[in-house]
Amino acid sequence: MKTLGYLYFFVPKKERVRVKFVKILNNNIAIVADEAGEDRIVMGCGVAFGKKYGDPVDVTRIERIFTQNVRDLSGKFEALLKEIPDEYLECADRIIAHGKLLLGKELADNLYLSLTDHIFFTVKRCREGMLIHNRLLFETKMIYKEEFQVGMDAVEMMNRQFDINLPEDEAAFLALHFVNATMGTEMNKTLEITKIVQEIRTIIRNFFRIEFQEDSLSYYRMMTHLKFFAQRMALHEGKGDQNADLQLFQMVKERYGQSYRCVERIVEYLQKQYHYTVSDNEKLYLTIHIERIHQN
Template sequence: MAAQTYIISKLINNNIVFSADASGDEVILFGKAIGFGKKRGDAIPANQVLRVFRSASGQERKFLTNLVEDIDSVYIDLASEITALFEKELQTKLNDIMLISLSDHISNAVFNKKEGLDVPLDILPQIVGIYPVEYAIARRGLDLIEERTGVRLSPDEAGYIMLHYINCQGKGYRGDGKYRLLFQEKMVQNVEDYYHVTLNRSSLYYHRFLTHLNFLAARIHDDELSDSPDSLVYDLLIEKYPDLQGCIQRCDDTIHTNFSVAINSEEKGYLALHIANMLRAIHKEHSV
């Protein structure tokens, strides 16, 4: 936004206000004490705003308005710090809706715990196995929650934080994080079983592979697979690394069996590229 200030159109609490961007579209502003002592019509310097959320539709805006009005600011602060942890440690950028969705989740989780209710997560082992680094960050989030609220949430709640992390990658919020995580698990298992290796969960190439699988699963779910003409990438990689063909075929079979779709050579080429990068990194580690 070119302007140096935002004008408050509605005050929610000390940390959340409504305003408008340069196009006149309503936005939700998040920032430490940006609403303290303020009223409608007051200006807020842009450099005091931590995050700006732009809703996609009027219906979504109404839903989010009701949601943020009911969330205590302590949970907004916690969600902001946990989101910042992910972004700093993983050198990534999550979309701003994570702040809202995670705030709401933490609020409900703390309430449930005080009522003596723990909500188990059936895919926690898969989360720990596929995302050990990210899960460790989520566990640090539980420490922050305990420090601020005095409530110690169960390890399952770190898994739920992870699902919010998965759902908030990309441009918008998705509700199919569990589906995408199980897809990632199947594909990682294919590679490890075919090559009889254990992929390095902390390597850059592994995380790039997960990111690619994340968006591939989303495209499959949304029926938006590439329909571009065949790519040369797959043929070139198979010529250089012939054993990749069997692994890619296994991945293709998994996709077809579970989702009744076929991927073209362009999609296969991207898979082959990521797998080849991971294998080269493993061979390099073992040769040192």
């Protein structure tokens, strides 16, 4: 038995396969109906070549299955494929497969759409000499190192396939698409989260007049905490347990006085800039992480 997503196919005995084509989007993408009559979107090299409505699906050709929001996703795929040549979707597919391998994470289905669209217009702008400078290049490299590496690899793949020469700025743009697909947030929120993390990082660096040891475990822990903190803040999610252990909080404030004063500066900035009130629980954890980085 071959298992793909939520679909189960008995490959050796093709007469048992009842998956049928519902709509052909192009040679490599189609909408199919599974044995329960549920629509799915399938991708695979030549999976729909020469096929028509009602034909059985050769499941050995299926490489990717989309099971969520099929109606909405299929409409967007259809509109995209009318405007953009297949080669751009194929490039996006290879980049996403590589990204999944490097990041070890599942990625949102709409990444196939957003990345294909981005690749198409990036290649077009590059050929017209109209590339855009990425103002968050440094921040993206610092905050999302793994995703940035995926972006660098993607740039190399695009340069090779389309015979262009993209700068490092483009790797940061691509990296944020992967960040966005992992968090499940809109791109504007991803940019806001990145900006907030960098602002807090700058406050800490300036307060202590230090350069971070970016390969240290303390720095990694702090940056991970800041990313989740900024995500909760930008998405207006609950702040978790609002009630800090008062005894522990008081002890941390007294023992790590300098780090807590740094936290107070962060709290004041976030209140003024974003009208965000930081809970005592968040202050407690921020103080502990900052103390670790300060003493590192």
